[in-house]
Amino acid sequence: xxxWTEFRPGDRAPNDGSYIEVGEADFHMGINNPKKVHLNxxxxxxxxxxxDRKWKKMQR
Numbered sequence: 001x002x003x004w005t006e007f008r009p010g011d012r013a014p015n016d017g018s019y020i021e022v023g024e025a026d027f028h029m030g031i032n033n034p035k036k037v038h039l040n041x042x043x044x045x046x047x048x049x050x051x052d053r054k055w056k057k058m059q060r
Contacts, residue, residue, distance in 0.1 A: 006054040009047045013039040018058045021048050 003014060006022065013019070021034040035049060036058070045055045 006056050007045050008054055009045050011045050011055075013041055013043050013045065015057075016040050019045070019055045020058045021053050022056045023050070023053050 004011075007013070007019070016039070018036060018038045020036050021031060023031050031053070035046075037046060037055075039045065048054065
């Protein structure tokens with residue numbers, strides 16, 4: 001079993017870090033002005049700006 005890579009609003013952050021909003025087709029066109037948040041382990045993810053979006057950890 002591995003660690004999840006995408007998270008829904010209300011899920012808890014598995015680790016400290018910065019997370020960015022991603023969409024279903026983010027590899028094709030990207031998202032204009034995606035939300036970015038910094039969360040500590042255990043904090044809840046905030047709402048996304050679109051119901052079809054999720055949160056993903058930003059690469060270093």
